[in-house]
Each structure stands twice: as C-alpha cells, then as structure tokens.
Amino acid sequence: MPSPDFQSASPTPAQPVAAAPVAPVRVIAVASGKGGVGKTSVSVNLAMAMVNAGQRTLLLDTDLGLANVDVMLGLSPRFTLADVFAGRCELRDTLLEGPGGLWVVPAASGKRHMTELLPQQHVGLVHAFSQLDLPIDTMVVDNAAGIADGVLTFCQAAQDVIVVVCDEPASVTDAYALIKVLNRDRGVSRVQVLANQVQNAAEGRQLFGKLERVASRFLDVTLNYLGAIPRDEWLRRAIQRQESVIEAFPSSPSAIAFRDIARRAGQWQSPLGPSGHVEFYMERLITPARSAVA
Template sequence: MPLPADSNASSHTTRAPVRVIAVASGKGGVGKTSVSVNLAMSLVHAGQRTLLLDTDLGLANVDVMLGLSPQFTLADVFAGRCELRDTLLEGPRGLWVVPAASGKRHMTELLPQQHIGLVHAFCELDLPIDVMVVDNAAGIADSVLTFCQAAQDVIVVVCDEPASVTDAYALIKVLSRERGVNRVQVLANQVANANEGRQLFEKLERVSSRFLDVTLHYLGAIPRDEWLRRAIQRQEAVVEAFPGSPSALAFREIARRARQWQSPQGPRGHVEFFMERLITQSANEPGHHDPLRSAVA
C-alpha cells in the first residue's frame, strides 16, 4: 500500500514527536475498542493526523469495527512475511490503521522482548502523524503493560459493573508498581447519566489514592446510546455514522480534552513508541545534549 504523498517531506514535518495514547481496561466488555475507534476518528475530525494501532494481539477487531479488510496484520510481521509498513490500512477520512490478528492464539504467547521489538519498530514507520491511539487487550498481560508504558498517556475505560472497577484498579496498580506509570486518565463508558460517570471515577479514585502512588484524572463519560449500537452494527464509528448523537458529541469532547494534553518533550528513559523522534526532538533543543542519542546511533 502506498504511503501518503507527504511521507517523504522534510524531517521537520515527518520526524516530529508523536503523542501516543494507550486505551486499556481491566476487564473485557466495557467498550474499550469502541472508545479507541471513536477517539481516533474524533481526532481526525479535529485535524489531527492519526494512526490507530490494534494491539489486542489474539482477539483483534478494530478492522472489523471499521469495515476494513487487511491483507497483512501484526501476525504477518512477527512471522516475517511483511514489514510493519505493509500492514497499514487507510480508513475513513484518512485515518491510518495497523491491524492485529484474530484467532491466532500464538500471538497471545509472544515473549516480552517481542512486545518491546514491536514498540521499537515504530521508529522506522515514517508516517507524518500527530497522534497514535493504541487499542490494548483487556487485562494485565505483559503486552498491555508494555504498550501502556510506551505511551505518553493511558486511558483506562470503566463501566458500571463492580468487576469493571475492581479490575481497573488491578490494572492501575500493576502499571504503577511494575511499570512506573504514575498518571492515568479514567473514562466512564455506557453510563446512564453524568453523575453515574463521576461516581464511578470517585469510587476508583478513593481506593487508588489510599493505596497507590498514582494520580487519576477524570476524562469524562460516554452515555449509553442506541445510536452507538447501530453504528457498531454498521461497522462505522458513531462520530461518522451519527455525528449528532449523544455518544458522538461526548467522544468529540473527549478528543478536545485529549488535544490539550502536553506533547512529549523528549524520551523518559524507558521503552517508548517513536523513540527516535523523541531523541531527535530533545537533541534539537538549544544547548541540549542527550547521551541516549549517541547510544542509539
């Protein structure tokens, strides 16, 4: 698949740091992938050049939700049948998608160094993008922890089920204690009203502030919406299919808040997506010398 015409533009354009947002959840069934798809599409609508990466390596469905038919997936990359750039799909309005595989059990058994290798592979993906949204598998597998650690921002999706809140806390605890993630955005999904979403956050925040060294921020809530269900059946993002629906309006507001987050200023000293761009950005700052640059070169 040909890359966009400006992918060979000047390094100032193509090598700028990419803001990476990881979307995760403690348990499945909370609408995490729907959040990832609609957040990515909302960012595209707002003029952000966006890549949506599916890292639910064994049960991927981002491509299904967008009605796309991939020729290659991440399973082909790990098998050596193609390069990462060969998996790129162009979705609605120029959204770029890297699909994972579904029903490939061996993909859930990759080694930790293979997860890190995938993160590093993005250094060579010379796409002119502003932001990447990473749709993770549910739970606390090594892949989830690595991809969340490699992002600048982590969104944990919860819904009004006791197990959802309990498992979200477990995910946040492991991210904090094992991977040094000390800031998490919480998004309440499928809520009946705004108060329900706020209460879900406060329940999670109370126990986290008591036992964990992590700061939670309330990103907002997505209402339970029949139009969202219809959009999923149509294999479209609700912000595309029914832009005036309550859930579409909520997703656009979430994207507006996400655009206000600070862009990465340089590498943080651990595994990160687009590390080369972060090093270049940091080294180009006046008077700055980054020892990582010479180490990687």
C-alpha cells in the same frame, strides 16, 4: 528472516536524522481491566474524533489474539501484525487507510501464538514504530483487556493511558487491578479514567470517585477524570453498521461526547522528551532535542 525478538522485522532501514525538527507523536494507550466494557469502541471513536479535529492519527490494534478494530471499521486487511512477526511482510505493509484518512495497523484474530509472544517481542514491536516514517500527530493504541505483559508494555510505552470502566463491580475492581500493576510494576504515575455506557453524568463521576478513593489510599498514582460516554442506541447502530458513531451519527450524544474527549486529550501537554523506558516513536522524541542543540 526476522529474529525471534522481532528486531529485524523493522519496517524500513534506519533513516538519517532530519535537519528540521520533527514534532513528537502523542501516543495514547486505551486499556481496561475487564473485557466487554467497550474499550475498542472507545479507541475507534476517539481516533476518528481526533481525525475530524485535524489530527493525523494512527490507530494500532494490539489485541494480538482477538483483534477487531478492522472489523469495527469494515476494513479487510491483507496483512496483520501476525504476518510481520512471521516475516511475511514489513510493518509498513500492514497499514490500512480507514475513513477520513485514519491510518490503521490491524492485529490478528484467532492466532493463539500471538498471545504467547515473549516480553522482548513486545518491546521489539514498540521499537519498530520508531522507524515507521509516517507523518502522524497522534497514535491511539487499542490494548487487550487485562494485565498481560503486552498490555503493560504498550501502556508503559505510551505518553498517556486511558483506562475504560463501566458501572459493573467487576469492571471497577479489574480497572483498579490494572492501575495498580501499571503503577507498581511499570512506574506509570498518571492515568486518565473514562467512564463508558453511563446513564448520566453523575454516574460517570461516581465511578471515577470509587476508583480515586481506593487509588489515593494505596497507590502512588494520579487519576484524572477524562469524562463519560453515555449509553446510546446510536452507538449500537453504528457498531452494527461497522462504522464509527462519529461518522455515522455525528449529532448523537455519544459522538458529541467523543469529540469532547478528543478535545480534552488535545489539551494535554506534549511530551518534551523520552521518559527513560521503552517508548513508541522514541526517535520523534529525541530528534527535536538534537535539533535544538545543533
């Protein structure tokens, strides 16, 4: 039976360090201060755009109480992370193969106890991924909205954080609150900002400008403008069809924008090693350094 802190729910026994260097996994956390800004749609389509660009990609749903990544992709999971925590399966058993070869780890929906996990259980989940022997280049983490402990831990454990914001006063205010807590409480010093559901490129820039002006005055954080996703009827239709717009309508304005976002993310500097706090795929970050010394 797994221990309360999830440590014994590791997916596989510890593996010996490989002789050949293993490329580090790029982990990107997608978050938002406010719900309803299209964060999960961003996660799904960003992951699919990366798959189409040749990246072996895993999409992890960490909205542990109201998960819907599997619903958006029309998948029917046999097991979810709730089953892992309950000891009914291992992490590997939750893996689903989605469209285009995208790997998906689904969370549970309507499981209130999953929203009340202890901080060490969130950390235990992060550590479990270090032992998941899956050949991937990138992991996209779809977080719950807000500033709960799990959101902060999963963002801190990633190499890059994307905060999704739309043109609503509450969205901008809550996005700033999330960035402030990540920076002051978790030491996150760099955040990518993605404007969603904008009417035009200028609107996206204006949204970013609002956040940047306040953050530069009160926080020790660097905000980068990742780009904007336009308000697009084709995206709405893709959601209704339970498909990514990348697959359903590849020539649509939103699909083009997601491919551009994925291209920019692919140009970010790869992690050179662990940063000193809890991280996804820690072993992948340590192994290259060991191999170089050997």
